[in-house]
Structure formats: structure tokens, C-alpha cells
Amino acid sequence: MSEHPLSGNVAKSVPVAPDDRRRALLGLVRAEGRLSVQQLSEHLGVSVETLRRDVRVLEDAGLLERVGGVVMPVESSSYETGLQFRSQRDLEEKRRICAEVVRRLGEAQTVFIDEGFHPLLLAQSLPEKRELVIVTASVPIAYHVADRPNLHVQLLGGRVRGNTLGTVGPSVEDALSQLHLDLAVIGANGVSDTGGMTTPDEAVAKVKRTAMGVSRRRLFMGAHHEFGVTAMVQFAKLTDFEAVVTGRELTAARARRFVDAGAALVRV
Template sequence: MAHGGGMKVGRLDAIRSHLYANGPSTIQAIADAVGASLATIRRDLQVLEDEGAIDRVHGGARIAEGSSVEVAFQQRAKQNLGAKRALAAACYAALKPHGSVFLDAGTTVLQLARLLKVNPLPLRVFTNGLAVAQELIDVPKLQVVMLGGQLRSENASLVGPLAEAMLDGIWLDQLFLGASAIGPDAAIYSIDAAEASLNAHMLTRAAERYVVADSTKYGTLSTWKVAPLASAGRVVTDSGLPEEWQRRLSELGVEAIIAEPAGDAA
């Protein structure tokens, strides 16, 4: 038998396979099936739980309800939640009833969808985000349209040539676009090529364009350039935005909407 990391990975796979095949299992049953001590299994279960692969239940474990992709997306959705909610509230205040609005697949824009769910407005909502569409199922006053295209699992988003072609047939009153990074060159960046291409396309199809990114993303880089920030017209960010960036936005003719955190919002 191999020792070290390889053995551990094999054991983790064996635990997952056992839980898939047998459903929720006690630690003892898992230990018996895998041939390891209870202490080792407990450590392994902790690793698998941290990865989002399993859920711990009383005295044992089961395969996690969501896939690891969903778990990763949910983890991102929970990061800086207070700031995201504040940004979402500022976006909500800018919404124009009876208009057509595009909500992208980012986790900050997802918070805007959640606000719309609680306080519906008469809107036509277009999105390429599965999580956004799910939030808005059966919300009164809203018409929801999803772009078609290739499913990008990391972001639960639809991207690619079909999605871009569909955008060509739509004109939007407002676009709310998240960003992975706002580069030192004052351009919007994304971590994915197809996402970047679709985002650039979105910016050409809307009258009012809002880039939604908290202040920590300014001056950072991601791999794929989407478009110059000046092509957006407005940014929604928080009061942590450095003065230097406030000056730069002003020089670029980009309006900065500063969201104030809602007291002790978690």
C-alpha cells in the first residue's frame, strides 16, 4: 500500500463512494468499510466537510446536499456579505420600474435579486445567472428571461456564442455587472475568458451601465480584460474606495455611487 498523501486521497474517495452508495452512515460503519481507525475517519470527515463534499450529521456523515460547485459559489456569496448587501441596496434604489434590466451572474448582483424577491418591482429581468433566476422564480410583477448558452459551472452562469447572439436581440434600460477586479489601468477584469467576452457584450446592449464592485477590488487584476471602466458610466462601490480612485473615476467621467453599509448588516 502507498503511504502519505496518495493513501489519504484514496481513503477520502473511498469515504465519498461509501456515502454515495449507502447514504448517511455512522462513523463506525465508514471506518469498517474503509478499514481505518475512528480517529482517522473523524479527521478525514473534517477535511471533506471543509471542502463542502459532505455534511456531518449526528454520529456520522452524508454527501452534501449541494455539489462542490454550488458550495464554492455559496461560500463566495457569503464573503463580505455586509458590503454586498449595501451595494445591492444602492443598486435597488437605482432600478427604474417598468424597465428592462440585466442582472449578471456575480455574487454581489445575486444580493440585488434577493432584494427584488422581498420588494418586487414591475420589471423585465434578463440574466445569465442560474442562482439569480432561481431567486426570482414566481416573484410577482417580474418577468424573468434567461440567456441560453453553455453552462459555466464555477459561477452557475450561461456564457458563449449562443448567449452573446441572444444579447444582440435585446436592448436593456439598465445593466448591473459584477467584476472580479478593477485593474490599475481602470479596466474591468474577469477570471474567465467566456465570462469576460459576454460581459463586454452586455456593456454594448444597455443604456445605463452599472459596474458593481466593492472597494477591495480596485487596483487588483484578474486574467481577462472585459472593457475599460469608462464604458460603464457608473460604478457602485463602498466608502472604502481610496481618494485616488475617486479622482480617477471623476477624470474618466464615471459616476461613483457610494453605498453606505446598513448599520450592523451581517
């Protein structure tokens, strides 16, 4: 976590208008990643009751999420969380999802693994004694698993995105388009029962679409908090994947909506 607004003797500037105050609240949570209601109340100089009302308004708008007394940002059409925040969220669930995806590798020998922290966890979870060719647009994945003797890693070169350290651009798409892969494991910023899989960045969407197009099989992996969220650019439909793997933290009622929309949903 950065030391942005909560460190040192930062003067509190309290916006008077509710909309201005909520914009300040949203910016603070996005800058820090996760903050308690008490921390936010003290920093913004408002009562806990006022702060909770503001959080509820932003929750209803799909911009913030409150779990207990902790407030966290939510992916949106114009905002994407970074690797540091993702590495601290829903780790137990993400590990269960990775284990299920590994179980579903089948006979695949060539695998595209998407960018992001959750795909990095998957790459680190791959079997130690199984020979695999890993194709990825993720610099962290290449860095962390390239020294494993059973994994042959091909990093797709292109422009590196600072937020996720994934590569994008025509060179990535061109290199992918020349390949024939057994399996693509794809993630998303949002999953909607009506809008499918989405991401805020068109360049990222193009890489995902290309990887899916050259892969014989496709698996989707995503934590429960990504379901019900819609980012700006759709890159896939629910029915494009042989399995949509998430955690049992996605409630049965919400899961039913995705199953009814055609998803081969697996909760682990």
C-alpha cells in the same frame, strides 16, 4: 466550507523549500475559502511566525488577503472564487451596494443582471411591486426570483460554468445581441485604475461586453476588495459606466485613484 484538508486524520506534509510551502499554503486557502492563521500553522506544521511571513509574501503578490487573523484567497488572472465563498464575504457592504443600485434603476423596465453572488443579492433586493423584465445569464438568479409575480425572468441558455452557475457561449451572446435593454448591471473579478474591469474567463467577458452593448445605460457594482485587482481579460473601461458603485470600505486615498482615472465612483 468543504471538509477538504482540515477534517479527519490527514497526515501533514510539510514542504521544506519556502516556495513549495507557500504553494501548499495557497492551495489550502483556495480549497477551504478562509482559514485562521492558527489553523494554517497547525496544518502545515510550521510556526505561526513562519506562517505569517509566508502569508505576507503571498499578500504582496496579490494572491492572499489577511483580515485580522483570517486568511482568504484573492481573485487573480488564473483563479476565481466560487459562490459559497462569495456568499460569506462582505455581506453588509454588498447589501448597501445593492440598495444603491436599486435606487438608481430610474425608469428602467428591462434590466440585464450579471452572474455571481452579488448580482443574486441585487435580484433578491428588487422592489416587490415594480414590474420588471430581468434578463440574466445566472441560473441561481433565475431560480431564486422567477416565482415573483412582478418579475419576468429570461434566462439565457448556454454552457453552465460550475464555479458560478452562470451561462456562457455563442448561444448566450446571440440571444443577447437580439435585445434592446434599458439597463445592464455588471460585476467583475477585478477593477483597476489602469486596466478597467476584468475577469479570468474570456467567455464570461464576451457575455458582459454583449450585455453592455445592447443596454442604453450601464451600472457597475463591486465590493471594495475587487478594486486594485486585475484578472486576465478586460471587458470594460471605468468610463463605460454611469456609476461605479462600491462600499465605503474602499479608502478615500484608493478611491481617488479611480476618480482620477475617470470613474464616476459612488461609495456607500
